[in-house]
Each structure stands twice: as C-alpha cells, then as structure tokens.
Amino acid sequence: MRYQRLSAALGVTSLSALLSLFALGAVAQPGPIAPPAGRTPSIWLGPKPLPPAEAGIGQRILATDLRDIHGEIHRLFGKPGQAGTVVVVRDPGCPVSRRYGPRIAQLATQYATAGFGFVFIYPRADLTTEQRLQDAATLAIPGIYAERGSFALAEQLGVKSTGDVFVLDTEHRLRYRGAVDDQFGIGYTKDLPTSHYLRNAMDAILNDDAVAVPATSAPGCYIDADPGQDRVFPPLPEGYILSLLSTSTV
Numbered sequence: 045m046r047y048q049r050l051s052a053a054l055g056v057t058s059l060s061a062l063l064s065l066f067a068l069g070a071v072a073q074p075g076p077i078a079p080p081a082g083r084t085p086s087i088w089l090g091p092k093p094l095p096p097a098e099a100g101i102g103q104r105i106l107a108t109d110l111r112d113i114h115g116e117i118h119r120l121f122g123k124p125g126q127a128g129t130v131v132v133v134r135d136p137g138c139p140v141s142r143r144y145g146p147r148i149a150q151l152a153t154q155y156a157t158a159g160f161g162f163v164f165i166y167p168r169a170d171l172t173t174e175q176r177l178q179d180a181a182t183l184a185i186p187g188i189y190a191e192r193g194s195f196a197l198a199e200q201l202g203v204k205s206t207g208d209v210f211v212l213d214t215e216h217r218l219r220y221r222g223a224v225d226d227q228f229g230i231g232y233t234k235d236l237p238t239s240h241y242l243r244n245a246m247d248a249i250l251n252d253d254a255v256a257v258p259a260t261s262a263p264g265c266y267i268d269a270d271p272g273q274d275r276v277f278p279p280l281p282e283g284y285i286l287s288l289l290s291t292s293t294v
Contacts, residue, residue, distance in 0.1 A: 089230070089231050089232055089263070090226050090232065090263065091223035091226055091229070091241070091260040091261050091262055092260060092261050093260055094260055094261060096258045099202070099221055099222075099259030100202055100221065100259075101219065101220075101221070101258045102217055102218065102219075103217065104217050104218075105201065105212055105217070105218060107119050107121050107122075108120045108193055108196055108197045110188055110190040110192070110193035110194070110197065111191050111193055112188055112189055112190060113177050113180060113189045113191045120163065121216055123161060124161070125214070127155075127214065127246070127249060127250055128159070128161075128212050128213045128219070128246075128249055129160065129161045129162075129212045130160050130161070130209060130210065130211050130242075131165060131201065131209065132148055132162060132164050132165070132209050133165055133198070133208045133209065133264075134164050134166055134179055135166065135171070135264075135267075136171070136176075136179045137168070137175075137265075138206040138207075138264055140206060140207050140229060140263055140265070143228045144207065145179075147224055147225070147227075148183065148185075149183045149184065149185050151242060151243060152183075152185045152186075155246050156185070156186065158250055159250075161188075162185065162186070163188045163197075164180070164189045165194035165197055165203075166189075166190060166194050167198040167203060167269055168267070169195075173191060176189060176191060193274060194274065195269055195270060195273045195274035196271045196274050198267065198271075199271045201218070201221070201269075202221070202269070203267050203269045204266065204267060205261075205262040205263065205267060206265045206267060207223055207224070207229075207263050208223075208264070208267075209223070209242050211245045211249065211255075213249055219249055219255050219258065220241070220245035220257075220258055221258075221260075222241055222257075222259050223241050223260050223263060224241065225239055225241055225243070226238055226239040226241075228263065229263030229264075230264070239257070244257070245257075
C-alpha cells in the first residue's frame, strides 16, 4: 500500500497523542437527539448502506460557483486538493449537524495534510450570514464556507440530510456519500462510533483502493435541495434550469 493509516503517516505514535485522539470520541455524550421543532428527520436511528448506483457513486460532479461568507467567489475544484475534495453539509439549527462539528473539525485538520480540500455548504434558506460566520468560527478549520451556491451544489450531489458528507476524487467523481460515522442520529447516541464511514473513504482513496461502503443514509434533518432558493446567480429565462447555468464541465 502507498499509505498506511493516516495516524501513522502523520507520526501519531506517542501514547499521549493516541490517548488524546481517543478521548475526543470517548467523552460521554448527551442522550438521544430529538429533531428540532418544525423540522423533519431525514431518517430515524442509524445510517444504513445504500445501493451505490442509486446514490450516484461514480458520477462526475461539475464545477459550481460558490460565494463564500466573506463575499468572495470560488469555483469548486478551483483550488484542487492533491487527494480530493470533501463537501460537508452544515446546518447550525440541526442538533445532529452541531454534534458532528468537533468530529468534522478533527478529520479536516488531519486529512487536509494528506491533500483533501474541504467545502462547507449551507442549503437552508433562512440561515443568516452571521450564523454561517459563527459556524465557521466554531469549526475553525480552513476551507470554503458557502454563503450562496449551496443549493445548486446540493441539487447536483443529491443532498437529502443535514448529516450528509461527500468525498470526490481528483477526477471530480463521487466516491462516497452519506454519514460521517454511526455515533449520532435522530433518536440515539452512542458512546463511540463503530463504523467510520468518512474516514475509511478518505483512507481508501489515499491507498488507491475501492471504498468498502460507498454510500449510506445520513441521520439529520431533511433538506429540500431546491436550486431556486439560491440567489448567487441572476434569474433565468423561463424553461431554464439553474444547475445548468451554474455548472460547467471544467
């Protein structure tokens, strides 16, 4: 194999370092998560494997324009990662999304050094810029934090849940979609995860291997990825589809 487990590649060999990483996941968590008032769960209980073809595994994701929380325009894949791109759905109003914040921050910090770029999208129309800025400050990791363009990209990816994450390789093909892991979800909480879906997918790509579990359902709050809710692009003439204008084959 070209790569060993990332922890070894990063030199995490001391006992104290290993114990620190373990403690991040081992801290006792609050009880079962309930959906917020007025929100519909994407699924109850834990993630389940999905048929890869139905989940879009292998499809090429087109470049999409994103305006970030500071007003700058970015092109998806404009700053290509050596290993690939991870798109993370964020929603500060969903308890599952909030609970996964520290786990996402930990993984992004580790795997950015291995060549993965991270993009955070917010496909929820009633979020304010201040809420996005606060979420970015809480995560405190480098990446693109989208203010507009989230819905166009979410439609193309087929986002259904605030718990969804997507891993794209250097050819912009979808290699994994679904849950971060199986620790948190609507109606349950585990002390520790037993299936590390996102981490394993990134490791597989680093090792030029097939992703063992390429698609799962993702616990969280349901999302309607309607690109009409995005206002980063001008109104289109009747009969045109936003995602066609906002994407290219670049």
